[in-house]
Structures are given as structure tokens and as C-alpha cells.
Amino acid sequence: MRLDPDRERAGEEYELLRLKLLTYFRSRAFLRAEDLADETLNRLARKITEGEEVRDVLRYCYGLARWVWMEYLKKPDANPVSFDDLPLTPFIMSDPLLKKEREFCCQYCLRELSAGERELIAEYWIHEDQTHRDARREIAERLQISMTALRIRVSRIKDKLETCFSHCVENGASKLKRS
Amino acid sequence: MEKSPHNTILLTRYLLGDLTQAEQEQLEEVFFCDNDLFIELLDTEDQLISDYLSGRLSPVDHDRFERRFLSLPERRRSLELACLIQPPARRAADERPKPDGETVSWSRSILDIFRSRRPITGLAMAALLIAVAIGILSVARRSSDKGQPDLGPTNTLAGAGPPVVSLTLKPGRFRDRGNSSKATVGPGTQVVELRLEDGMESYRSYQAGLRKRGDGGPDVLTETALDAEKAGSGPVIVIWKVPATKLAEGDYQVNLSGVSADNSVNTIGAYYFEVREP
Numbered sequence: 380m381r382l383d384p385d386r387e388r389a390g391e392e393y394e395l396l397r398l399k400l401l402t403y404f405r406s407r408a409f410l411r412a413e414d415l416a417d418e419t420l421n422r423l424a425r426k427i428t429e430g431e432e433v434r435d436v437l438r439y440c441y442g443l444a445r446w447v448w449m450e451y452l453k454k455p456d457a458n459p460v461s462f463d464d465l466p467l468t469p470f471i472m473s474d475p476l477l478k479k480e481r482e483f484c485c486q487y488c489l490r491e492l493s494a495g496e497r498e499l500i501a502e503y504w505i506h507e508d509q510t511h512r513d514a515r516r517e518i519a520e521r522l523q524i525s526m527t528a529l530r531i532r533v534s535r536i537k538d539k540l541e542t543c544f545s546h547c548v549e550n551g552a553s554k555l556k557r558s
Numbered sequence: 559m560e561k562s563p564h565n566t567i568l569l570t571r572y573l574l575g576d577l578t579q580a581e582q583e584q585l586e587e588v589f590f591c592d593n594d595l596f597i598e599l600l601d602t603e604d605q606l607i608s609d610y611l612s613g614r615l616s617p618v619d620h621d622r623f624e625r626r627f628l629s630l631p632e633r634r635r636s637l638e639l640a641c642l643i644q645p646p647a648r649r650a651a652d653e654r655p656k657p658d659g660e661t662v663s664w665s666r667s668i669l670d671i672f673r674s675r676r677p678i679t680g681l682a683m684a685a686l687l688i689a690v691a692i693g694i695l696s697v698a699r700r701s702s703d704k705g706q707p708d709l710g711p712t713n714t715l716a717g718a719g720p721p722v723v724s725l726t727l728k729p730g731r732f733r734d735r736g737n738s739s740k741a742t743v744g745p746g747t748q749v750v751e752l753r754l755e756d757g758m759e760s761y762r763s764y765q766a767g768l769r770k771r772g773d774g775g776p777d778v779l780t781e782t783a784l785d786a787e788k789a790g791s792g793p794v795i796v797i798w799k800v801p802a803t804k805l806a807e808g809d810y811q812v813n814l815s816g817v818s819a820d821n822s823v824n825t826i827g828a829y830y831f832e833v834r835e836p
Contacts, residue, residue, distance in 0.1 A: 392593075399590050402599070405630060406575070406582065412630075441590035462575060462625045512601045526597050545635055 394531050396420070396440055403444050408462045409451075419447045484547035488540050496536045503533050565595070569602040574622040613748050613801035618783055620749070620799050720744075723802075724751040726795070727812070729827025740832040747802040754814050754829050756794040760786060761816030764796045765823065771809040771830075779804050805833045 400416035409415060423440055426433065433439045451457055489497060502518055519529045571577050572585055589596040609615050610623050627633050723741045741750050754766070764784040767777035779800060786796045796814060812829040 395593060395596065398600070399596055402596075403586055403590075405633075406572070406586070408629070410630065413632075435591070437591045438587075441587055444590075462629055512598070515601070527593055530597055530600060541632070541635060548635075 391528055391531050393420075394534065395527060396437070398534060400440070400444055403441075404448070407448065408460050408464075415444075415447055415451065419444050422447070481548060484544050487547055488543035491543055492536065492539065496539075499532060500536055503529075565598060566602055566605075569599050570606060572599070573603055573606055573626065574619055575626050576622065613803050617781060617797075617799040618785070621785070720747060722749045722751055723747055724753060725831055726753040726755065727829040727831055728755045729814070729829055739830075740834055741805070742836050743802050743805055743807075743833050744836045750800045750802055750805055750833070752798045752800060752812060752829070752831070754796040754798065754812065756786065756796055756814070756816065756826055760794045761824070762819050763817045764826075765815045765817060766796070766798055767813045768798075768800065768804070769811055769813075770806075771811050807833055807835050809833075 397416055397420060400419050401412050404412035404415045419440065422443055423436070426439075452459055492500075499518075503515065515526060515529060519526050522529065524532075568577075568585065572582060577585065589599055606615075606623065607627075610620065610627075615623060723743060725739045725741050727739055743750060756764075763782075764786060765782045766780065766784055768779040769777045781798055784796050784798050786794050798812070809832050810830070812831075814826040814829065816824045816826050818824060
């Protein structure tokens with residue numbers, strides 16, 4: 380049983396499935412959505428390797444996600460919250476040095492992308508007179524890929540940027556400046 | 559599932575947490591199995607972010623967006639990244655001179671900068687695009703001292719104005735210019751938060767109309783479902799987040815009404831404030 384007979388498309392389906400799981404758990408105000416998403420995918424992989432017959436992988440995965448969430452709620456240390464309960468700390472960046480450091484991190488991380496990745500992100504978002512969907516359809520047609528594939532590519536680039544930015548901010552831009 | 563306006567509304571409500579649990583679960587089951595719908599959900603999320611950045615969300619949706627998108631650490635980091643690069647990049651795009659006899663769209667000018675041979679500038683423009691893609695948070699919220707106009711903490715470059723300006727207003731029978739509250743709204747300001755003191759009585763909901771004084775025109779903005787807060791034994795405070803795009807320089811009046819449990823509408827009072835540019 381596979382997500383798709385084509386290896387590359389199977390990879391795209393996997394990434395899309397992971398995004399769906401993240402969306403599912405984030406909608407429940409769960410702070411560690413990636414942990415539960417990975418747990419769900421691990422269980423799916425285990426079922427497959429154990430030889431269990433799964434006719435509809437996507438629907439099966441949805442059921443697994445619900446099961447994983449219900450199991451989490453039953454744990455003694457579970458602390459389900461609503462969005463209203465989560466602290467909404469205002470974003471304050473009045474410190475000019477702090478702001479400058481983050482600006483450096485942003486530019487540094489953009490430079491870490493390939494030229495093609497920067498170009499794709501630029502085109503993905505710049506479309507003054509079009510809706511996002513129409514503009515992206517044009518890009519997908521020009522690149523001769525599906526909308527799904529385009530979305531997956533952009534998600535990968537965003538992940539790279541955010542990971543780089545988090546690392547830069549948490550470890551200090553000054554270390555990167557010296558390197 | 560075919561794309562339709564109904565889909566967009568449904569998906570937007572899902573993203574803002576405005577569906578019942580049954581509706582939410584039903585939608586989730588569908589988008590798990592329908593890749594096209596899920597891609598549409600992601601596109602709707604992007605559009606929601608754009609609307610938030612442009613100040614096009616209603617005050618209620620604006621609050622919901624912040625609660626859903628900023629309270630999770632990974633999304634917060636994305637917004638922090640975007641917040642850093644949006645104001646200077648947008649200002650740079652707006653200030654770019656146009657070639658003689660040619661109208662250059664904002665988006666095209668940004669793409670041109672991005673493709674320029676000046677890597678630093680190109681990267682700065684790319685950073686703007688990433689900011690839009692990831693989502694921008696440039697809101698700082700802070701309660702103001704009563705009667706004093708409060709400029710929220712700034713996270714933009716100097717001169718752009720704080721992203722949020724908060725005013726606490728009390729009802730007045732007429733405007734006393736010497737004591738009116740003033741909001742300084744710059745190009746970087748996105749929201750003017752009006753905190754309207756109601757008194758001790760609280761209503762089921764609140765309605766408000768905003769008009770510019772002196773021009774005799776109709777309300778420039780109305781809201782029929784405002785929230786209120788009450789801290790301890792203090793007065794009820796009705797909160798109205800007005801997009802800065804609706805507030806040109808001038809004198810304004812807010813007419814506030816309370817809706818009782820029997821749906822009767824009761825006039826609470828008029829509130830006055832000024833909007834001035836930095």
C-alpha cells in the first residue's frame with residue numbers, strides 16, 4: 380500500500396499529509412502539533428509495515444489523528460486549552476538592537492536560499508491584480524507542475540527560512556556575523 | 559469539492575475558529591481526503607493573512623486572527639520574521655520613483671528590485687515577500703492610561719508610526735477640544751483601538767458608528783458586534799479596533815449603543831477623538 384504509485388508523487392502526498400495533520404492539531408490549540416503529527420505518521424507507517432490492509436490511506440490517517448488526539452486527552456499530564464486560554468503576548472520590538480539583530484537574521488536566511496528558491500517565493504506572493512490562487516495556477520502551469528507540487532515546494536522553502544531564522548535568533552546573530 | 563464562494567467563507571471561518579465542533583470535524587474529514595480542498599484551505603489562509611496585513615479584517619475577525627495565529631509559538635516566529643521586514647520593505651516600494659510616463663505597479667517594482675543586480679536590495683525585497691507569505695504580526699497591544707492617548711510600542715522604523723494606537727475614551731455630551739483624545743496615525747499604523755468606557759451596566763452586545771465631524775456625511779464605519787471587557791469593579795470597556803485606513807486626519811465621533819437581552823437598542827453615548835499625522 381502506497382500513497383501513490385509514482386515515487387515522487389508519493390513524497391508529495393506524504394508532505395501534504397503532514398501539513399494536514401499539522402493543521403488538524405493546530406486547530407485544537409495544541410502547542411506541540413509537530414509531535415502529534417509525527418506520532419500519527421509513525422503509527423501509519425507501522426500499520427503499513429505490519430501488513431495491515433488499508434484501502435483509503437487518507438481517511439485512515441484522519442481516523443488515526445482523531446485517535447491520537449483522544450489518547451492525548453486521556454493522559455494524566457494532558458492540559459488541553461482553548462485559544463482563549465493561551466497567552467497572547469503582544470509582539471514588542473522597541474529595542475533597536477534586538478530589531479537590528481532580527482533584521483540581520485532575516486537577510487542572512489534569505490541569502491541561505493538558492494536563487495531559484497528566492498525567485499519562487501517572490502513570484503508566489505507578488506500578484507497585485509490577482510487572487511493568490513489564480514496567480515499560483517499560472518506559476519504551476521509555467522513550471523509544468525501541479526498546484527500541489529507548487530505548494531509543497533513553497534512549504535519546504537518556508538520551513539527552511541523559519542528554521543534558519545529561529546536558529547539565528549536563538550543562538551545570536553553575532554555568531555553568524557563572525558563566521 | 560469545487561471551489562465556490564461558500565467554500566471560501568467556510569474555510570475562513572474554520573481558520574478563525576468560528577465553526578461548531580461538528581462542523582469543524584466534518585470539514586477536517588473532507589479536506590483530509592480531498593487534496594484540492596486542502597490546497598484551497600492553504601490559499602484561504604494566505605488570503606486571510608493578506609487581509610490582516612492590509613487591515614481588511616473586521617475587528618472581530620482581526621481579534622480572532624491574532625488569537626489563532628499568534629498564540630502558537632511556530633506561527634508566532636513566522637510572524638515575527640514577517641514583522642521585521644514588512645514596514646521598511648513596503649515603504650521602500652511605495653517611495654520608489656516611477657519611470658517617466660509609465661505606471662509601475664507596486665508588485666512589479668518589488669519584483670524588479672528583487673531581480674536587481676544589487677543583492678542586498680534584492681534580498682530586502684525578497685524578505686518582504688517572505689513576510690507576506692509567512693504572515694505578519696506588527697501589533698503591539700497595551701492598555702492606555704485612562705484619558706490619555708496611548709501610542710502602542712513601536713516595532714517599525716522611526717517615523718512610520720506604531721502599528722497599533724490605543725485610545726481610552728469617555729462619553730461626552732459635546733466635544734471639548736482642550737480635553738479631546740488624540741491618535742497620531744502614521745504610515746506604519748494599522749489599527750486604532752478605541753476603548754470606550756460604558757459605565758457599570760453591561761449589555762449583551764454593543765453597536766457603534768464612526769463618523770467624521772464637520773462634513774455632515776454618513777458613518778464611515780459601523781460595527782454591530784463589539785466585545786466588551788470588565789476588570790473587577792471597574793467600568794465596562796467596549797473595544798473597537800478600527801483599521802487605520804478608515805481614519806484620515808480629522809475630528810471623529812463614535813456613537814455607541816448597547817443591545818439588551820430583549821434585543822432593544824439603547825444609546826450609551828458619543829465619544830470624541832482626533833486623528834493627526836505625525
